[in-house]
Amino acid sequence: MSIHPEEEREINDGHFRAKTDNVKNILQILKTMNFRDQANVVLSPSGIKVTVENAKCAQANAFIESDLFQEYEIEEEMVIFKLNLTSWIECLNIFGGGTAGAATPSLKMVYRGHGYPLVLELEEDGVVTDCEIKTEEPEDTLDFDFFSTEVMNKIIMRSECLKEVFTDLDVTSEMVEILMSPDAPYFRVSTFGNYGTSQTEISMESEMVEHFECKQTLKQRYRLSLLKPSIKPLTAALKVSVRMDARGFLCLQFMIRTESHHICFIEYFCCPEEEDSDD
Amino acid sequence: MKFSGTMIELGCIRQFALVIGSLARLAKLCVLRITRTHLYFIINEPGTVHRAPGLWAELDQGHYFSTVTMSGVSEEHNEIFLEFEPDKLSGTLSVFKSNNAAVRNLKIKLAKKLSPCLTLEMQMPSFSEHARTVVHDVPVLPLPRRQWHLYQEPEMPHFTASIYLPPLKKLRHVVERMKNLSSSLTLAANRKGTLVLSVTSDAANVSTYFRNLTMPTWDLEGAASQMDEEQLHSATVEIKKLISFLAGEQIGPCKVICNIVDDRMVHLFLLHDDVILQYFLPAARSS
Structure with missing residues (x-):
């Protein structure tokens, strides 16, 4: 074990390097995605995309745009690898994101290419932490093929509204039914638990609803366990867009404002449950 | 009695x-x-x-x-x-x-x-x-x-490095994050005021460097003082035990000294006006 002087630590042939003054921005986004240990990371000139999948039926994507960083350089068009998201978060949080008023830790990330670890260098008040997060071959991720042309129904609302609905879902219910319709009841979330059925409706006239665009009445059931992880990004979000395509696939898109007032998006896809008797 | x-x-x-x-x-x-x-x-x-x-x-x-x-x-x-x-x-x-x-x-x-x-x-x-x-x-x-x-009162161990720890609150936060990565932590210090905390796991290697810390002066050092000042001396301890000691920050110690006996033991010395706490952490394994 030895200490490297500052100059030696500079890696010049990095394929990817990014720097930010405030690690909290990224940490805030990644923390909402941590419902699985493993994540696929895609580095590209536009930013960093992090993908986490749940049982091949649900998928969360976070986009951290390059302008969130003060410095952002990448040589290649696209680099993909897999890493342990939990460890990544623990490393970014090593100084606790700075207490209120105090200086926030700064972050430098370097990735030299296939087979190399993702190197993080965090600094706060002269205390430096070096992390090497091992990278693995990326896993194939699902393509939900969710083009906006196929989207039948779309509602954009303030997140508080949906947050309350989602956090109060009856945990004894295996399924959650979501109905979106151009006519009343417009938007309805139902559960079928041991103690009864519960329904929550949000009208298109609600003050919480900012945009309402439904072409067709669609009713689909989703596994509660698959939908549950979306509560975390929902809690952090300002607004949420709920979209459903003709196949019944659900896409929740969360708009999150970071500490330094950048806007980031997280998408959450969820497959519908196939049912024998369709009505 | x-x-x-x-x-x-x-x-x-x-x-x-x-x-x-x-x-x-x-x-x-x-x-x-x-x-x-x-x-x-x-x-x-x-x-x-x-x-x-x-x-x-x-x-x-x-x-x-x-x-x-x-x-x-x-x-x-x-x-x-x-x-x-x-x-x-x-x-x-x-x-x-x-x-x-x-x-x-x-x-x-x-x-x-x-x-x-x-x-x-x-x-x-x-x-x-x-x-x-x-x-x-x-x-x-x-x-x-x-x-x-x-x-009976324990003897002062023959340590190879001795250093004043940075504020315990800060240290504790780092150690707590490291606890989630691994079960054992390596404490290393040299004679130039550098303290390194590091953990290794399957997923990540993490090292935190505290620099320019002050060092206590001991008069009982003999031949040891001729060693290389940059040389790090380390011991690996169980994180759980270290955390339970760091919780002692509540006592509001004036100073905490960390003595490292290469690969054997970490000796923590918490000094307060009216309390002296010594904590002996045996090394979990040699690193």
């Missing part, structure tokens, strides 16, 4: 409660050694060679107590050794940990009720003329003289 002492200053009582609280976190059983001038709390690390203590806390009676009466087992051996469960004692004192606790005085005495007990009498403030008194009895086991030798 007699012991009784009264504390009247709230700050002292609170401090005392915090010390007992940190003992409770570290072990189930603890030995209290009472001499004419000091109270010692000793925790023996189970399984270590010669039952070397895991913790040695030294409290100056003069600071804590306004009045003390004490007489030991005999004239010649004027000391008392009591074994007790710190958790129980900490529970009785837990009211003082909050900042708005009020008490007139706290009297601690050794009493023989149904069994030997440490009796804590607290005079609570009251608005009427009648004072309210709360009495707690914590059972203790007086240790016979033949066992006393197990609880």
Whole structure:
């Protein structure tokens, strides 16, 4: 074990390097995605995309745009690898994101290419932490093929509204039914638990609803366990867009404002449950 | 065998409660050694060679107590050794940990009720003329003289590096994050004021560098001082144990010294005006 002087630590042939003054921005986004240990990371000139999948039926994507960083350089068009998201978060949080008023830790990330670890260098008040997060071959991720042309129904609302609905879902219910319709009841979330059925409706006239665009009445059931992880990004979000395509696939898109007032998006896809008797 | 002492200053009582609280976190059983001038709390690390203590806390009676009466087992051996469960004692004192606790005085005495007990009498403030008194009895086991030798003051280990730790609060946060990555942590220090904490796991390697820390001056160093100043000396310890020590930040120590015996042990020395806490962490494995 030895200490490297500052100059030696500079890696010049990095394929990817990014720097930010405030690690909290990224940490805030990644923390909402941590419902699985493993994540696929895609580095590209536009930013960093992090993908986490749940049982091949649900998928969360976070986009951290390059302008969130003060410095952002990448040589290649696209680099993909897999890493342990939990460890990544623990490393970014090593100084606790700075207490209120105090200086926030700064972050430098370097990735030299296939087979190399993702190197993080965090600094706060002269205390430096070096992390090497091992990278693995990326896993194939699902393509939900969710083009906006196929989207039948779309509602954009303030997140508080949906947050309350989602956090109060009856945990004894295996399924959650979501109905979106151009006519009343417009938007309805139902559960079928041991103690009864519960329904929550949000009208298109609600003050919480900012945009309402439904072409067709669609009713689909989703596994509660698959939908549950979306509560975390929902809690952090300002607004949420709920979209459903003709196949019944659900896409929740969360708009999150970071500490330094950048806007980031997280998408959450969820497959519908196939049912024998369709009505 | 007699012991009784009264504390009247709230700050002292609170401090005392915090010390007992940190003992409770570290072990189930603890030995209290009472001499004419000091109270010692000793925790023996189970399984270590010669039952070397895991913790040695030294409290100056003069600071804590306004009045003390004490007489030991005999004239010649004027000391008392009591074994007790710190958790129980900490529970009785837990009211003082909050900042708005009020008490007139706290009297601690050794009493023989149904069994030997440490009796804590607290005079609570009251608005009427009648004072309210709360009495707690914590059972203790007086240790016979033949066992006393197990609880003697530990020798200063022959460390290879010695350094003042950065503020414990900061350190604790780093160590807590590292705990989620691995179960053992390597502490390393050199003679230029650098302290390195590092963990290794399947998923990540993490090292935190604290630089330009001050170092205590010891006059007992011999040939060791000729070593390379940059050379890091390290020992790997269990993170869980280190965390339970770092929780001692509540005591508000002036200074904490970390002594490292290469691959053998980490010796932490917490200094406060009126408490000295020594904590011995054996190395989990050589790194």
